[in-house]
Amino acid sequence: MKKILIIEDEVNLRQLYQTEFTEEGYQVVLAKNGFEGIDLCKSENPDLVVIDIRMPGMDGLDAISRILDHDRKRPIIINSAYPQYQDNFMSWNADAFVIKSSDLTALKEKVRSFLPFQE
Amino acid sequence: MPYDLGNDNTGDLGSTLNPAQEAVFDAVIQHAPLGIIIINDGGIIVRSNKKASQILENPGSLDGRHLEELVQNDAEKELFLSLMHSPSVTPKLIKINSYSGNEIEVQIISCRIGSFICLYLEDCSKILTLEQELRSFKTAINSAADAILLFDKDGMIFFSNPAFEKQVGLSQEKILGCELQCFWSDKDSSEKHNEIWQCIHQARPWFGEMTWMQSNQSLYDVEVRMTPILMEEQQVFGFICVQRNITERKRIQQQLLHYSENLERLVVDRTKSLSNLHDITQLFHSTETLEKRLRLLLISATADEVFRFNRAFLLLTDKSKQYLIGRIAFGPSSPEEANMVWNRILGIPRSESLSDTLLSYLENAGSGEQRANQIVQILSVPLTDESSILVLSIIQKRSFLVKNGVTDVHFNQEIIRQLGNDNFAVFPMMVQDEPVGVLIADNVITKRPINEEDIQFLDILVSQAALAIAHADAMEQLAKKMQETEMAYSELRASQEKLIEASKFAALGQMAATVAHEIRTPLVAIGGFINMMLKKRGPGDAEYSHMKIVKDEALRMEDVLNRLLFYARPNSPFKELHDMNALIDYVVALLEAECEEYDVSIDIERDYIPMFPFDRNQMRQVLINILQNSIQSIENGGRITIRLCEDNSDISIKVCDTGIGIAPKNLSLIFEPFYSTKHTGTGLGMHVSQRIIQNHGGSIHVNSQPGEGTEIEIRLPKELEAPNEKDSDH
Numbered sequence: 147m148k149k150i151l152i153i154e155d156e157v158n159l160r161q162l163y164q165t166e167f168t169e170e171g172y173q174v175v176l177a178k179n180g181f182e183g184i185d186l187c188k189s190e191n192p193d194l195v196v197i198d199i200r201m202p203g204m205d206g207l208d209a210i211s212r213i214l215d216h217d218r219k220r221p222i223i224i225n226s227a228y229p230q231y232q233d234n235f236m237s238w239n240a241d242a243f244v245i246k247s248s249d250l251t252a253l254k255e256k257v258r259s260f261l262p263f264q265e
Numbered sequence: 266m267p268y269d270l271g272n273d274n275t276g277d278l279g280s281t282l283n284p285a286q287e288a289v290f291d292a293v294i295q296h297a298p299l300g301i302i303i304i305n306d307g308g309i310i311v312r313s314n315k316k317a318s319q320i321l322e323n324p325g326s327l328d329g330r331h332l333e334e335l336v337q338n339d340a341e342k343e344l345f346l347s348l349m350h351s352p353s354v355t356p357k358l359i360k361i362n363s364y365s366g367n368e369i370e371v372q373i374i375s376c377r378i379g380s381f382i383c384l385y386l387e388d389c390s391k392i393l394t395l396e397q398e399l400r401s402f403k404t405a406i407n408s409a410a411d412a413i414l415l416f417d418k419d420g421m422i423f424f425s426n427p428a429f430e431k432q433v434g435l436s437q438e439k440i441l442g443c444e445l446q447c448f449w450s451d452k453d454s455s456e457k458h459n460e461i462w463q464c465i466h467q468a469r470p471w472f473g474e475m476t477w478m479q480s481n482q483s484l485y486d487v488e489v490r491m492t493p494i495l496m497e498e499q500q501v502f503g504f505i506c507v508q509r510n511i512t513e514r515k516r517i518q519q520q521l522l523h524y525s526e527n528l529e530r531l532v533v534d535r536t537k538s539l540s541n542l543h544d545i546t547q548l549f550h551s552t553e554t555l556e557k558r559l560r561l562l563l564i565s566a567t568a569d570e571v572f573r574f575n576r577a578f579l580l581l582t583d584k585s586k587q588y589l590i591g592r593i594a595f596g597p598s599s600p601e602e603a604n605m606v607w608n609r610i611l612g613i614p615r616s617e618s619l620s621d622t623l624l625s626y627l628e629n630a631g632s633g634e635q636r637a638n639q640i641v642q643i644l645s646v647p648l649t650d651e652s653s654i655l656v657l658s659i660i661q662k663r664s665f666l667v668k669n670g671v672t673d674v675h676f677n678q679e680i681i682r683q684l685g686n687d688n689f690a691v692f693p694m695m696v697q698d699e700p701v702g703v704l705i706a707d708n709v710i711t712k713r714p715i716n717e718e719d720i721q722f723l724d725i726l727v728s729q730a731a732l733a734i735a736h737a738d739a740m741e742q743l744a745k746k747m748q749e750t751e752m753a754y755s756e757l758r759a760s761q762e763k764l765i766e767a768s769k770f771a772a773l774g775q776m777a778a779t780v781a782h783e784i785r786t787p788l789v790a791i792g793g794f795i796n797m798m799l800k801k802r803g804p805g806d807a808e809y810s811h812m813k814i815v816k817d818e819a820l821r822m823e824d825v826l827n828r829l830l831f832y833a834r835p836n837s838p839f840k841e842l843h844d845m846n847a848l849i850d851y852v853v854a855l856l857e858a859e860c861e862e863y864d865v866s867i868d869i870e871r872d873y874i875p876m877f878p879f880d881r882n883q884m885r886q887v888l889i890n891i892l893q894n895s896i897q898s899i900e901n902g903g904r905i906t907i908r909l910c911e912d913n914s915d916i917s918i919k920v921c922d923t924g925i926g927i928a929p930k931n932l933s934l935i936f937e938p939f940y941s942t943k944h945t946g947t948g949l950g951m952h953v954s955q956r957i958i959q960n961h962g963g964s965i966h967v968n969s970q971p972g973e974g975t976e977i978e979i980r981l982p983k984e985l986e987a988p989n990e991k992d993s994d995h
Contacts, residue, residue: 156786156790158786158787158790159786159789159790159793162789162790162793162794162797165797166793166797200782227781227782227785227786227789227826228782229827245827246785246786246789247789247792247820247823248788248789248790248791248792248793248795248796248816248819248820248823249792249796249816249820250793250796
């Protein structure tokens with residue numbers, strides 16, 4: 147079972163994502179900020195990271211560069227409420243950008259594109 | 266004849282006279298007006314009178330003394346003894362020293378009377394003195410410079426001095442016996458003559474000026490003093506007339522009078538000139554523009570009321586102070602034109618005041634059509650050319666009067682050819698040693714010689730004018746600078762307004778972003794959980810349709826937020842070479858479905874344009890915004906035309922639609938943020954489009970007629986330029 151790390155400061159969204167991605171067949175690890183995310187990356191070694199940008203404490207962009215220090219091959223998907231990151235997510239070394247939406251279809255598709263099912 | 270007083274020679278005179286005779290004799294001797302000394306043969310004085318003692322200045326009686334005792338030295342003794350031995354009735358003048366030591370002159374007659382010798386003495390000292398005095402007077406009168414006449418109460422001349430004789434040109438013989446009025450002239454009135462005669466008859470003096478006549482009939486002016494000569498008994502002996510020739514004095518007086526009149530006239534003229542100068546100077550300072558001041562100087566130099574020069578040329582130094590350049594001139598080129606010019610000026614009503622007259626000329630007198638102005642256009646001299654009389658006048662800071670091509674310095678005669686005249690004056694215009702320009706004035710038409718006075722006064726005027734012109738020039742420079750400053754200020758204000766707008770918008774965007782983010786998070790939660798719930802219920806469930814509404818509305822709100830956030834914060838353009846033709850095709854294809862919906866056809870008219878730098882994503886957004894607006898403005902079908910062409914350094918993209926158009930009152934609002942007439946719009950599309958275009962260094966303009974359609978033109982620079990604004994926000 148593939149393991150994904152979701153770094154999100156909003157508790158409700160963490161809950162929503164956990165429910166939805168568990169249903170999708172992933173092992174879900176949750177972090178509520180950048181610091182936790184970096185720690186969990188080391189300890190849990192997830193296959194993919196979904197990360198918000200605007201967060202208290204360490205923001206997502208800083209967190210991405212630290213996560214990449216650890217393992218450059220792990221896919222990172224930016225999941226932000228700010229559409230302008232869409233144009234230049236590559237420059238932050240993220241692999242994809244999905245705008246935050248109540249419709250999780252796009253995000254799920256993107257995750258799946260990096261982690262195809264392995265029954 | 267000798268008197269014989271007896272034969273007694275003993276010396277005893279008295280013995281021959283009885284006492285009565287003796288008394289008579291004694292009285293006769295004592296009362297005689299002459300000094301009498303009677304001596305005997307022995308030289309002893311037997312009788313003498315007091316007069317004799319007085320003459321010889323000998324105190325006491327001489328009687329009984331020897332003749333020798335009367336004198337002091339041997340020579341005198343000899344003289345006296347000779348008188349005694351050879352008496353003579355011929356008077357003998359002798360000089361002796363008196364008893365008291367004075368030198369006295371005595372006239373002596375001696376005669377023998379019997380045995381006695383009688384000496385008669387007369388004191389001559391006084392007579393000699395009188396004679397001397399008379400001689401002196403005569404010499405004085407004869408050598409007097411003034412003419413002197415003596416005449417009697419009938420006017421007959423009985424004395425004249427050489428000065429008078431010389432004056433009238435006649436000898437004394439011809440003058441004496443003539444009557445006074447023979448020499449008088451008709452130039453004096455008969456009243457004056459009568460007055461003089463009245464004075465003569467009344468023995469009163471008369472002083473005055475007369476005109477007398479010489480023997481050759483020529484007249485001369487004299488100052489005359491006639492004074493009566495009165496004798497002791499108040500009898501009029503005659504008159505003395507002293508006259509002085511004042512012809513020369515009169516001539517000089519006349520000349521002085523003439524000079525003084527000239528001087529007065531000159532003073533009046535100069536005062537007038539100075540007052541004119543003052544008026545003109547005042548006028549200079551009340552005239553506003555440089556151009557008017559220049560014209561005023563030329564008009565003053567040529568106007569009939571002031572300097573009356575025929576022509577005046579003005580050269581000014583250029584900005585770099587390297588050249589004198591002909592600026593403006595005034596004056597006719599021919600006598601015919603002179604008549605024309607002056608007739609026209611004469612037609613201008615003249616005013617009492619010089620200022621008003623000149624102002625009237627300034628307003629009405631034309632210029633520019635005259636040849637003088639053609640000449641001034643060719644006058645141009647480098648300030649380093651010291652062979653030019655114009656430059657010399659500036660270097661030497663003085664005016665030059667060129668007469669027949671010559672003045673006190675050598676100069677290049679080219680100017681004479683240019684002016685067509687070799688008589689002119691050059692005036693330097695200086696302000697604090699800085700050359701302002703040069704004025705040239707001449708009388709090419711009237712040929713009136715230029716005099717020193719003209720030069721002096723015009724020189725003063727020119728120096729005043731130089732100040733006024735420099736002042737006006739400075740003022741105009743200042744005005745220009747002020748205008749520039751104002752322009753810079755308004756530009757600054759405009760960019761400040763832009764900046765304020767930008768910062769307002771940035772703040773607004775910031776706020777919108779924050780709000781959007783805060784709203785989006787719960788919205789995602791709402792929508793997300795509803796989705797979860799919907800999956801469990803399925804379409805058959807009673808709540809399903811309601812929950813579906815919640816889900817869709819949440820999505821719609823998200824969409825609004827997406828647009829708001831995206832449009833609010835356009836990034837600075839990332840310009841790369843792209844093909845605008847291709848982009849337009851792409852966008853038109855993208856909007857195909859929408860065109861069908863609104864029944865709109867899109868035509869593209871294009872020139873070949875090269876690739877040029879722009880941000881493809883941003884420009885795509887702009888084109889989508891504009892075309893969507895156009896499509897949505899078209900009711901019941903219509904057409905959109907896109908024209909793409911190159912215009913100088915810009916690329917122009919025009920989008921014309923046949924839509925409903927925009928009301929004039931709304932035209933200015935369409936670029937305002939959150940302005941929208943559409944139900945679904947955010948009101949940000951046009952605003953963000955404008956910002957993107959501006960960030961590209963381009964511009965966007967809208968023309969619209971309600972009911973006819975809208976034309977939007979975008980202009981983008983072809984060349985890459987530095988981005989105007991750096992959007993550094995993440």
